[in-house]
Amino acid sequence: MYDDHKKKKHKKHIVIIGAGAAGLMAACAASDRGASVTILEKTEKAGKKIYITGKGRCNLTNACDPQDFMGHVVTNPKFLYSAFYGYDQQQVMQFMTDNGCPVKTERGDRVFPVSDHASDVTRALLSHLKGRDVRIRYHCPVKRILTFEEDGTVRVAGVETQSGEHVDADAVILATGGCSYPSTGSEGDGYRMAEELGIGIIKAEPSLVPVAAADAWCMRLQGLALKNVELTLGRPDGDPHQKSGKKKKKPLYKGFGEMLFTHFGISGPLVLTASSYMSFHDHPEGYTMHLNLKPALTPEQLAARIRREIDAAPGRKMATVLRTLFPQRLSEEIALMSGIGERTASSVTDKEIEELCGLIRDVPILAVGTRGFSEAIVTRGGLDVKAFDPSTMECRSVRGLYAAGEVLDVDAHTGGFNLQIAWSTGHLAGECAAEDAED
Numbered sequence: 001m002y003d004d005h006k007k008k009k010h011k012k013h014i015v016i017i018g019a020g021a022a023g024l025m026a027a028c029a030a031s032d033r034g035a036s037v038t039i040l041e042k043t044e045k046a047g048k049k050i051y052i053t054g055k056g057r058c059n060l061t062n063a064c065d066p067q068d069f070m071g072h073v074v075t076n077p078k079f080l081y082s083a084f085y086g087y088d089q090q091q092v093m094q095f096m097t098d099n100g101c102p103v104k105t106e107r108g109d110r111v112f113p114v115s116d117h118a119s120d121v122t123r124a125l126l127s128h129l130k131g132r133d134v135r136i137r138y139h140c141p142v143k144r145i146l147t148f149e150e151d152g153t154v155r156v157a158g159v160e161t162q163s164g165e166h167v168d169a170d171a172v173i174l175a176t177g178g179c180s181y182p183s184t185g186s187e188g189d190g191y192r193m194a195e196e197l198g199i200g201i202i203k204a205e206p207s208l209v210p211v212a213a214a215d216a217w218c219m220r221l222q223g224l225a226l227k228n229v230e231l232t233l234g235r236p237d238g239d240p241h242q243k244s245g246k247k248k249k250k251p252l253y254k255g256f257g258e259m260l261f262t263h264f265g266i267s268g269p270l271v272l273t274a275s276s277y278m279s280f281h282d283h284p285e286g287y288t289m290h291l292n293l294k295p296a297l298t299p300e301q302l303a304a305r306i307r308r309e310i311d312a313a314p315g316r317k318m319a320t321v322l323r324t325l326f327p328q329r330l331s332e333e334i335a336l337m338s339g340i341g342e343r344t345a346s347s348v349t350d351k352e353i354e355e356l357c358g359l360i361r362d363v364p365i366l367a368v369g370t371r372g373f374s375e376a377i378v379t380r381g382g383l384d385v386k387a388f389d390p391s392t393m394e395c396r397s398v399r400g401l402y403a404a405g406e407v408l409d410v411d412a413h414t415g416g417f418n419l420q421i422a423w424s425t426g427h428l429a430g431e432c433a434a435e436d437a438e439d
């Protein structure tokens with residue numbers, strides 16, 4: 001506890017830890033409501049992560065129907081309702097436009113700056129803060145959050161920086177992000193600070209991350225990209241299609257789209273999304289994924305197609321026949337996996353064709369891990385949302401402490417959803433911290 005808590009000044013002072021998307025938006029909302037704001041940022045600049053988002057173009061939100069938005073939030077969507085409906089995608093787009101960063105909507109409702117420069121998003125936020133009572137102190141890592149007790153209630157008093165300086169505050173907003181891409185300043189500091197105050201932490205794990213596979217054939221296909229395939233993520237305790245009792249078990253994830261083979265396993269949009277549903281902490285034994293290479297064809301259509309190709313040139317090797325359906329390297333791997341190997345097409349029996357079709361529609365891949373935080377787009381886990389009031393973002397056990405953005409146990413699919421979470425929760429935290437401090 002911090003005993004030297006000073007009497008509140010007339011103008012309320014809010015300290016925001018972290019000048020990322022959530023922290024900057026919180027500063028905008030708080031200063032709009034007349035609060036004096038100090039942002040303490042540990043790196044040398046604001047929005048370091050924003051700069052690398054969307055491959056440098058920043059997919060800043062997704063213009064989908066608001067009802068559809070929550071379907072893209074993987075962890076704790078209900079917690080986000082108030083924040084999202086209080087500050088939604090249209091408001092973000094309007095904010096950016098009003099502050100010198102007009103936006104455009106692309107395929108899949110993904111929203112980008114018209115300039116295609118992520119730096120313009122940070123510039124818009126900083127330009128909004130200009131002329132307001134807001135200062136940003138760079139190279140200023142915060143070590144801990146200071147509290148005091150009043151009438152049995154624990155209240156926030158300020159923060160202590162790494163250099164030992166105490167900065168007083170009427171409210172503190174924790175916006176330190178997760179652990180992914182630690183070079184951007186997000187190194188999990190917020191978890192440690194919150195844990196010291198007794199706030200529950202859900203174990204942080206990399207998410208939206210490439211996946212390591214145990215199967216050597218994946219590595220042999222390194223560099224090969226596949227389009228229009230279907231990937232199903234089985235439950236770790238068995239096949240996704242198997243029956244448990246009378247109920248058919250739903251797979252953890254099923255998606256259609258693009259994927260890529262790499263020197264360690266698999267990546268690409270489909271795989272990143274599937275990774276949101278894996279926890280190697282809970283399931284170190286790994287996950288079986290099921291790849292359907294021809295999801296548009298029924299098993300009968302696929303078998304008929306293969307038979308037609310065999311009949312057209314029965315003297316060819318089966319791998320050559322498969323080249324009419326797949327790229328060469330993949331055809332060779334399928335022929336190997338099926339056990340047909342180097343045999344000629346005419347020697348392949350009906351039963352073998354049936355089994356081959358089964359394989360093409362369900363190639364198993366054993367996912368054994370991820371590429372870690374250094375390659376993860378987001379962090380799953382973080383501050384337990386049960387410790388926070390979803391209508392204000394205030395901590396239930398420490399009055400005046402708020403949290404926003406990726407530091408919370410919330411995460412979503414790619415497509416602009418994670419930044420929208422940062423904008424919405426940051427805005428709500430800033431607004432409520434300023435209003436509460438006014439009381």
Ligand SMILES: Cc1cc2nc3c(=O)[nH]c(=O)nc-3n(C[C@H](O)[C@H](O)[C@H](O)COP(=O)(O)OP(=O)(O)OC[C@H]3O[C@@H](n4cnc5c(N)ncnc54)[C@H](O)[C@@H]3O)c2cc1C
Nearest residue numbers: 018020021022042053054059142176177185405406416419
């Ligand atoms: C490569 C990549 C691409 C991405 N692309 C997209 C995309 O296109 N669209 C999308 O929606 N999402 C994208 N994301 C995810 C998105 O960037 C994050 O979800 C979002 O930036 C989280 O914002 P935040 O403010 O909560 O945290 P962060 O952006 O991580 O900001 C946290 C800030 O806190 C500071 N900080 C940390 N600890 C301390 C401390 N102790 N003291 C002071 N300051 C501290 C950090 O330096 C940092 O500036 C991408 C992520 C990555 C890694």
